[in-house]
Structure formats: structure tokens, C-alpha cells
Amino acid sequence: MAVPILYNVRSLRQRPVSTLATALGMALVVAVFIAVMALASGFSAALARTGSRDNAIVLRQGADSELASGLDRDAAQIISAMPFVARGADGRPLVSPEVYVIINLDRPGGGTANVVARGVSAQAFEVRKGVRVVEGRTFRSGAPEILIGRSIASRFGSTAVGDKLRFANRDWTVVGHFEAGGSSFESEIWGENEQFMPAFRGEVFQSVTFRMQDPAALKGLEQTLEKDPRLRVDVEREYDFYANQSTLLTQILEFFAVFVTSIMAVGAVAGAVNTMYAAVANRAPEIAVLRTLGFRPAAIVGSFLLESVAIALAGGIIGCLLALPINGITTSTTNWSSFSEVAFPFRVTPDLLAAGLAFALLMGLVGGFFPALRAARMPIVQALRQA
């Protein structure tokens, strides 16, 4: 039979300072853990949202990023003419041969940042269903006009509608802002591919993205394109292409979250161990009484473990509350696959909060284990003598 929980709860209230200090130590660990994981989660979510499962992206054979790729006009023509490319209401293929370059923009606070400039076709907005102009209008064909992704607009100067932005030795007029469902496209500048092509790398596209008539037929069209002797290309589902860009950084962030917070956790657990040893020592006579009454050693272990876990859970909850406000706050990091900045919001998910609480629980169990064992193993007679 267990020692009543009331006993632990009230005993904790008897020493609010050490209880709170221990809980706060754990809260800090949990908050840092959740924050770093939320960063990883936000980043991978942004890239997972970027690509569509209905689209395929074509790169030069062996190119693992758009930067390293190059496709000529003929290749773009051949791909556009393929029967598995979906067509729009006007009967034209839903294809966007794209120019992809990294440009350097000045930050308002000083310094510079790499930003993606993407030259797209007129069909791009139909190929990418999630992209919408939210302010101003889209660029006109043949004009040096650009659209600015929503998260760029808030982070760099000269990006308001009507402003002129200078890059590639030309002035470009900002004619609108677009959003793209929180994806990494929102961290890009879009213009017409035919305008960007001469301004940057000349007669070459970096990628061709098209809507598949039958998204389930990816395997087949992949083979067709990759075996076509006129082309030397790799094909991938657009969703996978962008989602994979986040894998490495996400893994590193997750490793960092676990590694750093594990080191912090050692400190927090040491605090819990101290607190619990002190509690056990102070309450030796009480433990002896419980044992005298017939409570078993296991019940004593359970009781003190519970107490430690209760402190830890309180810490876990505080940690969650500390971390929660960062949810949705926009941050940015360099996407290692494109060497450009991607802005995205921290993402504190229910799963992450649960993981934080589980982490706290673990710290409580580990921190309480040896003190609880000492409590249960205490010789009753000796403990009674201290009373």
C-alpha cells in the first residue's frame, strides 16, 4: 500500500524555497530543450511546406541543389512537351523553368544576408498552388519588376511596393508582396525568368518544375526523363526535394538540443538529488514512523520518487510555459543547401511539450532514485533514535 500522496504534497509545501529552486533548474532545461527543438521543427516545417506532392522538379544530372544545376532552353522545351505534364485551363503546360541565384541584400541593422532570387515563368503561380500575391500586383512580362516574399519584406529595406531594389547591376521595381503558406518561398524574391536570365548567368535555367498530370506516376515519368538521351537530368518529387534540404540542419539542431540539454540536465538532476537527500535526512524520523507502522520499503521508495517527480513535473510545466511564448516568433537561419537565409517561425507543438514534460519526468526519476533508495534502506531503529 502506498504512502498517501497528501503527505508528499504537504511536505513539499513545507520547504517551498528548495522545491521551487529545484523545479526552476529543471524548468530551464526543459525550456531550452523545447526552444531548440521548436527551432528545428519550425525549420523543417517551413521546408516541408515549400514543395508540393503534385509537382516534380528537374535538375541537371548529379546536381543536388538548384545552385549546382543548369538546364538549357532545349531541355526546358522537351520537358514542357511531355504528355505527363499537366495543362492549365488555357491548354498551356504547367511548367516553370526557373533561374535561381543568390543575391546579397543589406540588412537594415548593418551587415548583409544571402537571399534567393528566383526567376519564374508566368505559369509558376498555377504550378505552385500556395503562392498568392497579397499586396500590389504580379510582375509584367518583359518588365524589370519583382515580387517580394512576405518574410523578406519585413526584414530588409527597399522592399515596399513601389520601392526600387538594386541587384545584378540593375534597378528592379517592387510591384507586390506574396505569401506562400509559411514556406521557404516567402524568403525569396521572384521575378520573370526571362528578365533574370540575362541579368545573371545567361542562357541557362537552374531547374524546371512542373505539375504532374498524375502525381502517382512519378516513377514512370522519372524513368522517361532520366533515360531520355537528349536530357541529362535527375527528377524528384518537389516536396521531397525541399523537405530533404532541412534534414541535415534539423538533425544537427536536434542533436544539439539533446546534447546541450543533457549537460544542463546533469546540473538540474544534481540539484534534485541534493534536495531529495536533504528531504530524506530531515524526515528520517517520519520515514521510520511509516516503516514502524508497516509501510514497506517499496512504498517509501515510491513515496520519495513521487515527490521528486512532482518537483520535476512542476519544473516541466514551468519550462513549457517559459518556452510557449516563442511559438510563432519568426527567426531565420541559413539553409545549408542553398546558402541563403530562410525565415520561419519557432514551432512549439503539443508533441514537443509532451517531450519536454517527459524529459522533466526522467530528470525527476533519476534525481529521486538514490535518495528514495536511501530512505527505504534506512535502519528503522537508528532513524527513530534521531527523533
Next chain:
Amino acid sequence: MALVEVRGLTKTYQRDAQVIPVLENLDLDIEKGEFMALMGPSGSGKSTLLNLLAGLDHPTSGSIRVEGQEVSGMSSRQLATWRSRHVGFIFQRYNLLPVLTAFQNVELPLLLTSLSKKERRDHVHTSLNVVGLADRVDHYPRQLSGGQEQRVGIARAIVSDPTLILADEPTGDLDAVAGDEILTLLERLNSEFGKTIVMVTHDPRAADRSHRIMHLEKGVLTR
């Protein structure tokens, strides 16, 4: 057959290389319904003997039988269960859990039984009635006088209706008046409820309230 049969009981403590003999080859019978006082100088081993009777410690050798059951050979786990059924222990310093009310303190031993919540409540109220604290049910130990605390301690000791009540200097921390009330209560438990009581005391007047006084000196029991 006596309720408690102690035969050849020996207890030595080992401190570093030094062996301290406390009880040596001790025999004792305690009859059912007896109220026995145990006296002796400080350090003579009274508490040690009481703790062994309570199954709180293991004898070095010898046997203790209670109701014919061999206690000395039980494992710690078995002893825990045995104590919860057969022993009510009264401490000199009351040893109530400070964070629990009188009611909750008295209820503790019953949590180890299969009694329902309502049955437990009835038992606790009965016990607190017997010790005259029916009106202090929700008081915390710090809100009670020493004498009242000890009465809660007694209520806790009798609530599960144990075979043996063992009291280690139950009046040691109390003034004459409060101590007298406690002794009267123990007398009543013995005469009215037929409880078997072993009480350690330094106070000859307290010992006089019992039926039988045993003296422990240099590890040997005498009348």
C-alpha cells in the same frame, strides 16, 4: 502458552571492531491482557528489547514468538506486514507526521488494511473518541499540546486493533498532569479493552500503574 515468549534473546551491536553486548540470553513471557512496565538505567537496553518485540530490528540470536508465531526469523518484508497487524507503537516524542492532521495520522495504519474509506473513518473516529480527542480531528500536531499529541499517538497505535501495544517512555516528555492522563488512558485500554501493553519507563510512579514491573540491568531481566 503466553502471548509473547522470549527465549535466549541476545542482541549485540557492532561498532567498528568493538562488539557491544546489550541483551544477553534473555527469557520473558508476557501474558495476554497484561500491562507490564520495563524499568532500568539508561543504556540498559530497554528500547532495544522493545524494538525487538516490535519487530523493528533483528535479534543477534534467540527467539521471539507472538501468538505462537516466530517473529525473529522473518524477513524485513514479512516483518513490515506483521507489524501492521500486530503492533501498536507509542513513542516518547509522539512522532506524528507534522504535515498530516490528527485524523490523517490515525488513519495511516488503516491504509495498510483492506478497510473501505468509510470503515476507516469510523475506526479513526472511534479511536480518537477513546483518547478523548473527538473535537480535534482536523488539528495539526503543532496545534496540539504535548499531552494531546501523545493521545493522537495512542489513537494511532490502537486504531488497527493490534495484538501488542508497545510504549517507549510514553510520558517521558510530558509534565506530571499530562503524563498522568496518559497513564490513566493506558490503564483503561488495558482494563476496559483488554489490551496487552508493554511500557518502558524511568518513572517509578508510572511503573506502579502497571501489573508487573521488570527491571533490565546489564543485559539481564529481573523482577
